[in-house]
Structures are given as structure tokens and as C-alpha cells.
Amino acid sequence: MKTYQEMTKEELLFEAAALEAEFEKIKAKGLTLDMSRGKPSAEQLDLSMPMMDVLDSKTALTSSDGTDLRNYGVLDGIPEAKKLVADMIGCRPENVMIYGNSSLNIMYDQVARAMFDGICGHTPWGKLEKVKFLCPVPGYDRHFSITEHFGIEMIPIAMTENGPDMDAVERYVSSDETVKGIWCVPKYSNPQGVVYSDETVRRFASLKPAAPDFRIFWDNAYAVHHIYDEQQAEILEIFAECEKAGNPDMVFEFCSTSKVTFPGSGIAALAASEANRADIKSQLVFQTIGYDKINQLRHVKYFENIEGLQEHMKKQAAVIRPKFEMLEELLSREIAAREIGSWIKPMGGYFISFDALEGCAKEIVAKCKEAGVTMTGAGAPFPYGQDPKDSVIRIAPTYPSLEELKQAAEVFVTVVRLVSAKKLLESR
Amino acid sequence: MKTYQEMTKEELLFEAAALEAEFEKIKAKGLTLDMSRGKPSAEQLDLSMPMMDVLDSKTALTSSDGTDLRNYGVLDGIPEAKKLVADMIGCRPENVMIYGNSSLNIMYDQVARAMFDGICGHTPWGKLEKVKFLCPVPGYDRHFSITEHFGIEMIPIAMTENGPDMDAVERYVSSDETVKGIWCVPKYSNPQGVVYSDETVRRFASLKPAAPDFRIFWDNAYAVHHIYDEQQAEILEIFAECEKAGNPDMVFEFCSTSKVTFPGSGIAALAASEANRADIKSQLVFQTIGYDKINQLRHVKYFENIEGLQEHMKKQAAVIRPKFEMLEELLSREIAAREIGSWIKPMGGYFISFDALEGCAKEIVAKCKEAGVTMTGAGAPFPYGQDPKDSVIRIAPTYPSLEELKQAAEVFVTVVRLVSAKKLLESR
Numbered sequence: 001m002k003t004y005q006e007m008t009k010e011e012l013l014f015e016a017a018a019l020e021a022e023f024e025k026i027k028a029k030g031l032t033l034d035m036s037r038g039k040p041s042a043e044q045l046d047l048s049m050p051m052m053d054v055l056d057s058k059t060a061l062t063s064s065d066g067t068d069l070r071n072y073g074v075l076d077g078i079p080e081a082k083k084l085v086a087d088m089i090g091c092r093p094e095n096v097m098i099y100g101n102s103s104l105n106i107m108y109d110q111v112a113r114a115m116f117d118g119i120c121g122h123t124p125w126g127k128l129e130k131v132k133f134l135c136p137v138p139g140y141d142r143h144f145s146i147t148e149h150f151g152i153e154m155i156p157i158a159m160t161e162n163g164p165d166m167d168a169v170e171r172y173v174s175s176d177e178t179v180k181g182i183w184c185v186p187k188y189s190n191p192q193g194v195v196y197s198d199e200t201v202r203r204f205a206s207l208k209p210a211a212p213d214f215r216i217f218w219d220n221a222y223a224v225h226h227i228y229d230e231q232q233a234e235i236l237e238i239f240a241e242c243e244k245a246g247n248p249d250m251v252f253e254f255c256s257t258s259k260v261t262f263p264g265s266g267i268a269a270l271a272a273s274e275a276n277r278a279d280i281k282s283q284l285v286f287q288t289i290g291y292d293k294i295n296q297l298r299h300v301k302y303f304e305n306i307e308g309l310q311e312h313m314k315k316q317a318a319v320i321r322p323k324f325e326m327l328e329e330l331l332s333r334e335i336a337a338r339e340i341g342s343w344i345k346p347m348g349g350y351f352i353s354f355d356a357l358e359g360c361a362k363e364i365v366a367k368c369k370e371a372g373v374t375m376t377g378a379g380a381p382f383p384y385g386q387d388p389k390d391s392v393i394r395i396a397p398t399y400p401s402l403e404e405l406k407q408a409a410e411v412f413v414t415v416v417r418l419v420s421a422k423k424l425l426e427s428r
Numbered sequence: 429m430k431t432y433q434e435m436t437k438e439e440l441l442f443e444a445a446a447l448e449a450e451f452e453k454i455k456a457k458g459l460t461l462d463m464s465r466g467k468p469s470a471e472q473l474d475l476s477m478p479m480m481d482v483l484d485s486k487t488a489l490t491s492s493d494g495t496d497l498r499n500y501g502v503l504d505g506i507p508e509a510k511k512l513v514a515d516m517i518g519c520r521p522e523n524v525m526i527y528g529n530s531s532l533n534i535m536y537d538q539v540a541r542a543m544f545d546g547i548c549g550h551t552p553w554g555k556l557e558k559v560k561f562l563c564p565v566p567g568y569d570r571h572f573s574i575t576e577h578f579g580i581e582m583i584p585i586a587m588t589e590n591g592p593d594m595d596a597v598e599r600y601v602s603s604d605e606t607v608k609g610i611w612c613v614p615k616y617s618n619p620q621g622v623v624y625s626d627e628t629v630r631r632f633a634s635l636k637p638a639a640p641d642f643r644i645f646w647d648n649a650y651a652v653h654h655i656y657d658e659q660q661a662e663i664l665e666i667f668a669e670c671e672k673a674g675n676p677d678m679v680f681e682f683c684s685t686s687k688v689t690f691p692g693s694g695i696a697a698l699a700a701s702e703a704n705r706a707d708i709k710s711q712l713v714f715q716t717i718g719y720d721k722i723n724q725l726r727h728v729k730y731f732e733n734i735e736g737l738q739e740h741m742k743k744q745a746a747v748i749r750p751k752f753e754m755l756e757e758l759l760s761r762e763i764a765a766r767e768i769g770s771w772i773k774p775m776g777g778y779f780i781s782f783d784a785l786e787g788c789a790k791e792i793v794a795k796c797k798e799a800g801v802t803m804t805g806a807g808a809p810f811p812y813g814q815d816p817k818d819s820v821i822r823i824a825p826t827y828p829s830l831e832e833l834k835q836a837a838e839v840f841v842t843v844v845r846l847v848s849a850k851k852l853l854e855s856r
Binding site: 039040049050051052056061068069071072100101105109112118121142145149207258262265283287289290293294295 | 465467470473477480500544578677692722
């Protein structure tokens with residue numbers, strides 16, 4: 001098969017015409033398909049239904065330390081839930097605070113607290129002229145929305161196959177005291193599925209920030225979200241590395257069971273050093289008396305321990321793996337072979353980040369929409385929604401059924417080919 | 429029986445000496461009792477245990493509009509939960525937003541949002557030189573903690589048997605544009621149990637605020653928390669009154685099922701006008717994707733409707749009523765008869781607010797502590813913890829068993845008598 005670059009102008013014109021006809025046929029089908037949402041499918045959710053049976057009216061709703069979980073109190077979570085979450089992300093239970101149902105809410109509150117109260121006695125960010133965050137790109141749009149909402153200036157940092165460009169990170173963090181944070185998804189990053197290498201994690205832990213209240217926002221959202229039973233990635237545990245490097249207080253780590261059990265009805269957690277936890281609690285007491293401890297107990301009773309949770313995640317993987325494999329095969333055959341797009345093969349997480357030819361992403365997303373296939377908006381994985389190369393498209397394969405996904409993916413590759421051919425023709 | 433005022437100095441000295449001896453005897457018992465916490469007792473919590481059975485792995489976890497409640501989405505709550513909550517507080521379902529487990533958290537977030545984002549396009553309070561809140565006293569300490577945390581100046585407003593002193597409220601609100609809010613617990617107020625009269629509610633609804641972003645923080649925490657099956661108070665519905673008075677956007681109303689089902693595992697809600705809800709959601713989308721919808725469904729399935737919830741609250745009342753009646757009887761006999769204290773008999777809510785002789789509250793609480801009985805700190809129901817008359821003590825009778833409460837109450841009345849006798853002797 002010829003790549004599009006290898007084709008003559010005439011061949012490309014012929015290809016574009018054929019694809020245009022194909023595109024019109026697809027449109028006529030009136031499809032309604034969606035590859036935009038990083039949501040579990042109903043089949044995945046079904047896997048967690050037995051969790052609805054682990055507590056009933058005969059269950060003693062008490063924690064291991066005897067606390068009646070039906071009443072007020074316990075600001076930072078029950079001991080057994082701390083243990084489960086700690087095992088999920090590899091840290092110590094005493095680092096963990098269990099919150100409500102949303103790690104996004106915890107992240108928002110962390111930034112809000114830094115803005116209004118300041119971190120560990122430092123000047124509240126809201127009182128500073130300028131506050132900046134480093135934003136590895138492509139990244140998670142809801143991270144960027146939080147920092148944008150608070151008027152924090154976002155600086156894009158290029159991603160590599162091993163994590164963010166650490167030369168750039170080190171340069172900014174060590175030289176600019178207005179740089180107060182960085183958004184990281186260290187394992188199976190959103191959207192690329194990048195796993196931070198040991199060297200990347202160590203360089204993070206060894207940062208020498210100009211700002212004493214610089215914090216790494218370490219969103220370990222996909223800690224246990226493998227796609228394959230073999231080839232499961234592990235990352236270095238960030239707290240241990242930070243302690244070794246003399247930076248014990250530099251990290252806020254976030255995680256949840258939203259994509260383990262039920263999004264919206266899971267448990268979310270923050271892990272932090274003792275000093276950070278004390279600082280957080282000094283404000284949190286004004287905000288709430290405590291989170292849903294019964295739901296914490298429900299999760300613990302359901303999984304029993306980390307092995308139970310890992311077994312559960314294997315079942316999740318079995319549901320989503322065929323979807324990733326199908327996409328992988330189709331994109332390799334139809335796109336990579338023509339050299340009109342690339343991606344990193346994800347081993348975990350919820351996305352494939354597709355790099356189209358420069359200047360094609362918006363057009364591809366628009367034409368997919370025209371053909372009844374909703375994709376995440378082009379630019380969404382970038383601060384301010386601006387992809388400088390107009391090239392990145394986040395593909396979310398988990399929510400549709402395999403059959404629907406196949407249909408949607410076939411539309412997608414047709415559109416990528418069409419838009420790419422036309423783009424290349426512009427310069428012929 | 430002579431009142432303490434009627435006693436001669438010698439009689440009072442004799443009384444004080446006898447009480448001192450009695451107090452020493454009590455101390456020797458080494459009691460550990462608690463009347464400080466506005467928490468349901470285990471017996472009350474037991475009443476809600478059947479709620480743990482209404483959902484199981486066979487239940488379709490979908491809302492009335494067909495939404496899969498196990499997945500992401502539904503920012504402001506499921507329709508049937510909105511209906512249940514609306515019926516609880518008497519407003520329209522479309523006014524209601526269902527949040528997570530804590531109305532306190534909603535209130536905190538409302539103030540935080542006003543501070544940072546501003547209300548409906550007005551200048552964020554955090555950018556103003558001065559922001560003030562009116563605080564009816566005695567009131568709820570956690571309300572005052574929120575406003576204090578945000579540096580909002582608190583102005584105490586006297587409570588009457590019909591609600592806050594509305595002359596003072598009207599004067600402040602209409603003349604001072606730095607007055608941005610007022611904390612209200614309109615039904616069975618914390619701690620006095622005051623029920624706002626129709627005139628009070630109408631005068632609230634008819635306020636003419638100098639500040640366009642003035643809001644009434646209407647914490648309807650005890651909407652269905654009656655103590656007696658007869659004599660249940662009703663208050664006018666604030667949104668309807670506000671609309672009539674041309675102030676549709678002036679109220680944020682809060683409530684929860686924390687003291688209906690399980691504190692920490694209930695559902696909490698905010699009710700507001702359309703303009704306010706749109707304003708809130710424009711920020712809330714950055715904070716979370718949605719709250720625990722399965723727990724919303726659990727509550728709806730358990731109660732079925734408002735009648736079911738009211739039946740449940742009758743059972744709660746049957747548990748707490750003997751405690752209030754015992755206290756009422758004991759305080760009447762031992763304290764009121766001696767004219768050394770007064771209170772308003774509460775018909776609902778969780779507290780009795782005891783007015784000791786001036787200058788006695790701190791001493792009474794300290795001596796109770798000495799005798800092994802924990803009371804809410806004197807001053808707690810006032811902004812900055814300062815009770816100008818050092819007179820108010822909040823009594824929380826629900827958490828201990830009736831037997832423990834009796835013991836604690838007997839210690840309390842002995843201490844009140846002792847401290848009062850000594851106080852009166854100071855001026856003899």
C-alpha cells in the first residue's frame with residue numbers, strides 16, 4: 001500500500017473523490033454514535049452490581065476501630081478504606097484521606113484552598129499578581145478547566161513517551177516562583193496512556209522549586225486500570241521518592257474508584273504528607289463534618305482487599321480490551337499504513353490519543369459529527385482548548401458497545417483519510 | 429419553694445454549701461456523660477436500617493427518566509429525589525438541586541463561590557473591602573465558623589420567640605450594602621427551637637437590600653424534625669413569599685436527610701431560583717461531574733414519598749420525645765421554680781437553649797466538665813464564640829440514652845443551682 005505522501009497528485013485526487021463518495025454514503029445512514037466520553041460501558045458497570053448486596057439491614061455498620069459509621073464524624077475516612085486506597089496507589093495508609101465520590105472535586109477544592117487560604121501558611125495564591133501551572137499536553141481537559149477557572153496561567157509542556165519533558169519542567173519550576181503547580185496523570189495518562197518512567201518520577205521527586213508552595217498535582221486516576229493482563233505498568237511510588245529526595249511535602253496525589261465500581265457512587269481520596277494533611281484539615285473542618293462512611297465500608301466489604309480489587313479490574317479489562325484491540329488493528333491498517341496519523345499504543349487507561357496530520361484535527365472532528373459520530377472536541381486536551389498544531393484527537397472507546405464502536409471507528413478512519421488527502425492536496 | 433432571689437443571704441449560703449457537698453459527691457462518681465452533640469442516638473439510626481435493603485444487585489439502578497444512575501452525569505440530582513426534597517421543605521421540585529451528603533458543605537461552597545466568583549455577575553465578595561453577615565443569636569456555631577473563616581464580619585441579631593429581630597434585620601439590610609447575607613434556621617432553630625412566624629417570613633421576603641447580591645441563607649435543617657405528633661409547626665414557604673414580594677432571587681435554602689436517615693450518608697440539597705441555579709451551575713461544572721445518584725435513589729425507594737418520610741420522622745420523634753420531656757420536667761422543677769434559668773420549650777429540632785443567670789454560662793459548663801458531663805462550649809452559639817451576657821448554654825439531649833441523659837441532666841441542674849447561688853451571693 002502506498003502512503004499518501006507517496007501518491008501522485010492524480011492518485012490523491014482519485015482517493016479523495018472515492019472517499020468523498022464513501023463519506024456521503026455514510027452520512028445517508030443517519031448514524032448516532034459517540035466516541036467522546038471516558039465512561040465505562042453498561043457491561044462494565046454490571047460487574048460491580050454485587051457490591052449492592054454486601055451491606056444490608058443486618059450488617060453491623062461499624063469500622064474496624066468500632067466507630068458507628070451511621071453517625072456524624074470521621075473527617076478523613078475509615079481505616080480500612082484508607083488501607084484499600086493506599087494499596088491501590090502504593091502509598092502508606094496514613095497518607096490517605098478518603099473524601100466523597102469525586103476526585104475532581106478534591107482537586108478543585110485543593111486549588112480553591114490554595115487560592116483562598118494558601119498552602120501551609122504561604123500567601124494565598126489569590127493574593128498574588130500571577131500564578132502559573134505547568135500543563136503537560138495533551139492532558140485532561142477538566143484539569144485545565146479548574147486552573148483556567150481560577151485565573152491561573154497555564155504553560156503547556158510537551159509529553160514524551162516517558163512522561164512530560166522534564167528538562168522544561170525543571171527549568172520552569174526551579175526558575176519561576178510564580179509556577180505553583182503541575183497537573184500530572186502519571187500512569188496511563190489521559191489521553192495518551194503514557195506511563196511515567198522511573199527516571200521521570202525521580203526527576204519529579206527531585207525538583208528544586210523556586211516557590212516553597214509549589215505542589216505536584218499527581219492524579220493517579222488509572223492506577224489499576226490495565227487493558228492487558230500481562231504487560232501491566234507500574235510506576236515508582238511518588239511519596240517514597242519525594243522523601244528520599246528531601247521533598248516530603250511536594251505532592252498531592254488523587255485517585256478514586258469511579259472507574260472501578262460506579263462513577264458518581266465510588267469513593268475518592270487524596271494522599272499527602274503529614275504537614276499537608278494537617279494543613280488541609282485545618283480548612284476542611286469548616287467545610288464538612290465528614291463524607292459517606294457507609295459507602296466506604298461498602299467498597300471495603302466488596303473487595304475485601306487489594307487482591308479482590310485487582311481481580312475485579314481484570315474483569316473490567318476483559319470488557320474493554322477487545323475495543324482497544326479492534327481500534328489498534330483498524331488504525332494500524334487504515335491510517336498508520338498510509339502515514340496519515342500516529343498514536344502511542346495504550347496499555348491502560350481510557351483513551352487513545354490520535355495525532356492527525358497537522359491542521360486536520362478540527363476538520364476531522366467536524367466531519368465525524370456531520371456523519372453522526374461524536375468525538376471529543378479538537379483542542380480539548382490543551383489549555384484554553386488550543387492545540388497549536390490542530391492535530392490531537394482523543395478517542396474514547398469504552399462507552400459504546402463493540403459493535404457500535406466498530407461502526408464509529410470505520411467512520412473515523414474514512415474521515416481521517418478524506419481530510420488527510422485533501423490537506424495534502426493543498427500543497428500539491 | 430422560695431426562688432433564689434427570695435432567699436436571705438444565710439439561706440443562700442446554706443444552699444450553696446449543700447450544693448457544694450452534693451457536687452463533690454457527684455465528682456467522686458467519675459461520670460463520663462455528654463450533652464454536647466447534636467447527633468441522633470443509635471436507637472434513632474436503627475430506624476433507618478431497612479434503607480440498606482431497598483437496593484440490591486437485582487435492582488434496576490435507573491431514574492424515572494431512564495438514566496443509568498451507575499454512570500457519570502446528572503449534575504443536579506435525579507428527578508424523584510428533587511421531588512422528595514421539595515416536598516420536605518415545601519418548595520417546587522424544579523427549585524431543587526441535590527448534592528452529596530452534607531448541607532454544611534453546600535453552604536460552605538455557596539459562601540466560597542460568592543467570595544471567589546461573585547453572585548450572579550456581581551463583584552466577588554473577596555474583592556470587596558468589607559463584607560458583613562447578620563447572625564441571629566444564639567445560632568449554629570458551624571454557620572458562624574464558615575463566615576469567620578472567610579473573613580466576613582458578623583453582626584449579632586437578637587432572636588425573639590418569632591424569629592430574628594426584624595426591625596434590626598431590615599435596618600441593616602436596607603441601609604448597608606456591605607451586608608451580603610444572613611444565617612437563618614427558620615424552623616426549630618438551632619439552638620432555641622424557635623419557629624419563624626408568618627410575619628417574620630413575610631418581612632424576610634419583603635426585604636429591600638442595599639446590596640443587589642444580598643442573600644438569605646435559609647438553613648431549613650429541621651423541616652421535618654418534630655418532637656410531638658401534635659403541635660407540629662409549619663412555616664410559610666419562602667420562595668413563594670419572595671416571588672410575591674418581587675424578590676425571587678433573594679434566598680438560598682438548604683436541607684438534608686442527615687438527621688432523617690444517616691448523618692454522613694444522607695442526601696443534601698439546595699433550593700434556589702432559576703437565575704441562582706444557573707449561576708451556581710456555571711461554577712459547579714468545574715467542581716464535579718455529579719453527586720452520588722445511587723444514594724439518591726436509595727432514599728427515594730426507601731421513603732417512596734413524603735408520607736413515608738413523615739411516618740419515619742414520627743418514629744424518630746417517639747425516640748427523642750421522652751428525652752425532651754424529661755429535661756423539660758426536670759428543668760421546670762429544679763431551675764424555673766427557683767428562677768435561675770429559662771428556655772423556650774422546643775417543639776422540634778435537636779436542642780434546648782438554656783439561659784442561665786448572666787455571667788454564669790462558662791462557669792456552669794466548666795463545672796459540668798469537672799463532674800464528667802460534657803456540654804457544648806459556652807459562647808459557641810455566638811459569632812466569634814462570644815456570648816456578651818455569658819448566659820446561653822446549648823443542651824443536646826438526643827445522643828445519650830434516656831438513662832444517661834437523666835444522670836447528665838441531674839448533674840447539670842445541680843451545677844446550675846450551685847453556680848447561680850454563688851453568683852447571687854457575690855452581690856449580697
